Amino acid sequence: MTLTILDTTLRDGALTEDITLTVEDKLRLAPLIDSLGVHYLEGGWPQVEGRDLNFFEQVGDLGLKARITAFGATRRPETVVKRDRGMQLLLETAAPVIHLYGKVWTLHVEKVLGTTRDENLAMLRDSVGLMKEAGREVIYTAEHYFDGFREDREYALANLKAAVESGADIISLGDSNGASLPELIQEGMRAARDTVGSAVLGLHLHDDLGLALANTLAGLGAGAAHVQGTVNGYGARTGITDLCILLPILKLKMGVDVVSDEQLARLSDVARRVAEIVGLGEQMDHHPVVGRKVFAHKTQTHVAAVLSAPQAYEAIEPERVGNTRRLLLPGLTRPTYLQEIARQYGVDLSSDSAANAHILSVLKGLEDQGYTYEDASASLELRLAALTGHATLQLGVERLRLFEVIRGLNQTVVESSLKVRVDGETLYVGAEGREPLEALYLVLIEALRGSPGLREKADGLRLGRARIRNLAPGKVRVTVSFTGTGREWTTVGIDQDVIRAMWTALLDGVEYGISDLRVQTGQDSTDQIRD
C-alpha cells in the first residue's frame, strides 16, 4: 500500500479553541512536523488568515521535505473563478499543492451556501480546473461527504465524479462533523471507489465522537491511500485524526512503511514540543502512545510483570516512538533528550563512572521533586553545565523580598527588593511590577544592570510567556520563556510555594540569558529564534 499523509496542524489544528498561532509559531512548528516524514504540510488558509501569506513566503527558506500545501474553498457562487478573491490568494502563495474543499451535503449547499446543486458542481469544476491550469497539484476534500452520502447518495457521488473529471489528484472524503460510525465510512468509501475509478481516495475525519481513529482504520481497510491528520489530533472542536497515534499503528501494527524508524523514534519528542508551543502542554500526560505517563506501571503486579516481560503490559515498545517506560516504584529513567543534552557537554550518561553516578543522583533528586525538561531544556542545560564544570553561577542571591498590597479591586502594588552579589560586589536593588512575576523579573534585571559587564546583556533580555499548573502532590510547576541575544529559551521551577517556583524559573532564565550556553543540535533548534 502506498499511503500519503497530509499534516494540517498549522491549519485545522489552529481551529482548536485555545490555539492561536502567529507566523513565527508556524515557522517553529513546521520543521518539527516535517521531521516526522509527512508527505504534505498544510500551512494555512490565506482567505481566512491573511497573515498566512507571510508563512508561505517564508517557509521556503526552511528547506523542508514535505510538499507545502495551501488551503481554501472552491470559488464563491456566481463569480468568475479567475476573479474570485480566494482563488487569487491561493495562487499568490508559491505552494506547489493546493487543497480545495467543496460542499457535498445538500443541507450545506442550500442552507449554508444558499446556492443550487448545479452551481455548486460548477464551482468545484472551475476551481479545480484553474489550479490544474496553474500547474499545481490539487487535493480536493469533499466536505461532509459522509453526511451527504447518507442523505443524498446520488448528489454526493456526482460531486466526486466532477472532481475527478476536473483533474483533482487526490479526492479526500470528509467526515467534517465527526458524526459517522465506521460502517458508514466503509460503505461510503466503497461507493466512492466505484465512482472515481483509479483516482486516489483520502480521508479527512473529525473526532467529535472520539471515532476519528476508528474511522481512519475503517477507511484504510476500504481502500483509502491518503490520510489527513494533525500532531496530537488538534483541530476544530475535538480535532481530527491524530497522527501521533496513527503513524505508530500503521508502522508497528499494520506493517505499512509510511515513515522510517528514525522518524517514528522522534514522535514523542515532537508531540510534546508541539504541545508546548501551541500552549496545551498540560494535556500531554495521558495522551496515548506519546504521553509522558503512558508507559507507566503503577501496581506491584504490573511492575513485576513488566520487569519479567515488558510486552505483558505494553501495546508497543516505548523506544520505537521515542517514549520511555516508567516503573513508578523504583528506578531512574533517562529520557532521550537528557542523554542528548549531556552529550553536548561530553558526558555519555549511559557509561558507568563515578562522575556519571553523581550527575545521575543529582538529576534523580530533581526528578523526584517533579522536574521534567521537555519544554524547559535551558534549566537542564544549566544543571548539566554546572555538574560538568562548564558554567558557574553569576548571581549570588542573598535575600529576596516580595511585597504586595491589595486595596480593592484595581489598586494593587507589587514591589520586590533583592540583596545580591554580582561580579564580587554586593548590591541592593528594588523594582515594581503589575503582578509578582514581573516584579521578580525586573528586580533581577536591575541587579544585572548594576554590573557594567552585564548591563548590555540585561537590556537585551525579554520576558515571554509564563505557564503554571499543578503537579500531583500539591506542588506547582511554573515555566517561563525568555528571548534575547538571538536565542529563545524556557526554564522551569517547581515548589509548593508558587512564588518560589516562579523565582526558581526566573533565576534560571536570567542566568541562562547572560551565559553563553547555546546547544546547537537539531533537536534543540526549535528553542532558537530564526532571524
Place this chain on the structure above:
Amino acid sequence: MTLTILDTTLRDGALTEDITLTVEDKLRLAPLIDSLGVHYLEGGWPQVEGRDLNFFEQVGDLGLKARITAFGATRRPETVVKRDRGMQLLLETAAPVIHLYGKVWTLHVEKVLGTTRDENLAMLRDSVGLMKEAGREVIYTAEHYFDGFREDREYALANLKAAVESGADIISLGDSNGASLPELIQEGMRAARDTVGSAVLGLHLHDDLGLALANTLAGLGAGAAHVQGTVNGYGARTGITDLCILLPILKLKMGVDVVSDEQLARLSDVARRVAEIVGLGEQMDHHPVVGRKVFAHKTQTHVAAVLSAPQAYEAIEPERVGNTRRLLLPGLTRPTYLQEIARQYGVDLSSDSAANAHILSVLKGLEDQGYTYEDASASLELRLAALTGHATLQLGVERLRLFEVIRGLNQTVVESSLKVRVDGETLYVGAEGREPLEALYLVLIEALRGSPGLREKADGLRLGRARIRNLAPGKVRVTVSFTGTGREWTTVGIDQDVIRAMWTALLDGVEYGISDLRVQTGQDSTDQIRD
C-alpha cells in the same frame, strides 16, 4: 439488544497515574456515577487496597441503583481456594457481584504467574465456583484474552470454556494492553461465541493505541452484550473505554436504549464533576462529547453555518448530553447548572425581566473574565445570592498586605496583614504561613476570630486542596476547597496576578463558610459532606 454497562472508575480508573482516591472520594463519586444509569458499579480491589473494604461497608447507605461489584484475581497457584486471602477478602465485602480476573495469555501464565496451564484453569474453576456457592453473581474477565487468542487460540478458548462450566454469569474478554486492532477483536469475539454457547460475552478494552472505542464498537458488532468502562475513560496507563463517549453513541447513533434521556442529559455535568474530584479537571476542555469547549464554533464560516442549521457542524445535539453550544463570537451561554442554582433563589433565568437582564449582564461580565463554576459552585451561589438580595458581604476588606522573604533554599518567611471591617468594627490582624495561600487564609481566619459572633464558625473552617492552572490569555485560575459546619465547598478566583486569584477564591470561600448558604439539590449533593 440487551446491554449491561459496568463502571470501574473507582477501580481501574484509580490506576491512572495521577489519580489517588480516598474512601471519602469514592463515596462522593459513587452517586454521581450511579446517576448515569450504569448497571454495575465496581468499587475496588480489596486485596490491593485494604481501605476498599471500608468503601464496601459504607456504600450500602447511599441507596444506589447499580449493583455493587468487588474486584479480585482468581486464587493464587497451589493454594486451597477457601484459604486464599484474596478470596476471603472478596467474601468479606457484602458486594452482590464479584468480578474475577484470570490469566489467558500463556506468556502471563508461565512468566508472570510462574505456574502451569492446567493449574491456571483449576484456579479459575475453583474461584468462580466458590463465589457462585456463596450466592454471588460472577463476572469473569479473561485478562489479555485477545493477545492470548493471537498466540495460542486453543488455550484461550479452553479458558473461556472453564469459566462457563464453573458458572460465571458474564464472561468478559480483555484487551488488557490495548494492543489489538478492531479486526482481531471481531475474530476473537466470534471464536468466543462459538465456544461459550448462550453465555453473555463482555468487553474490557484498554486504550493504549487510542482504539478502545473502535474496538468496543467492533466487539458489540460481533455480539458482545456487556461493556466495562469508566467516566472520561480513566484507567491504567491511557485508560479504558470511555463511557462518556460510548453511552451517547449507543443511545443517539445506534438506537440502543441503554440509559434514559434524563440520565444522558446528566452526562456532561457528571463527567466534569468527576474530573474535578479526581484532580484532572484541566483535561476537560477538549474532551469529546462532554468537554467544555467541544460545541464551540470559531470561524465566521462555522458560526454562520451553525446559526442557520446546527447539525451543519454538530455530531449530536449538545443538549442531549447536557452540554452547551458556544459561538465564540457573540452571545452569552447559560449552562444548565447556572439555571439550576438560580432556581434555588427563585430566579428563572430563562424569563425576560429587567432583574434577569441585570443578573445576566453581571454573569456575562464574569464569564468574559473566564469564570466557570462546575467545580466551584459556592462562588456562583454567592454571586446569585448577592444579586437577589439573599446575602450580604460580612467582611469589608480595606487593605491586604503579603510579604515574602526568600533567603536561600529553605529559609522562607511568608507574612500577611489585613485591615478589615467585621461587624462594624475595623480590625488590623496579621498571620504567617508556609506559603502565600496559607498566609492569606490564616489572616482571614484571624479577622473572623476578632468578632465574637464569628469566632466559633471560624474555628470550624478547614482549608482543603488548592488547584491552579492557566487560562488562555495569560490569566491564572485558582480553585480552593474548604470544609466546615457540615459542608464542603469550592470557590474560584481568576486574575493575571496569581496572588489576587488566590485571594479572590479565599475571600469567597470564607464568606461562604460563615454564611448559611447551602444549596440542597441533588445536583449539588456532592459538594456536601456525608456524615
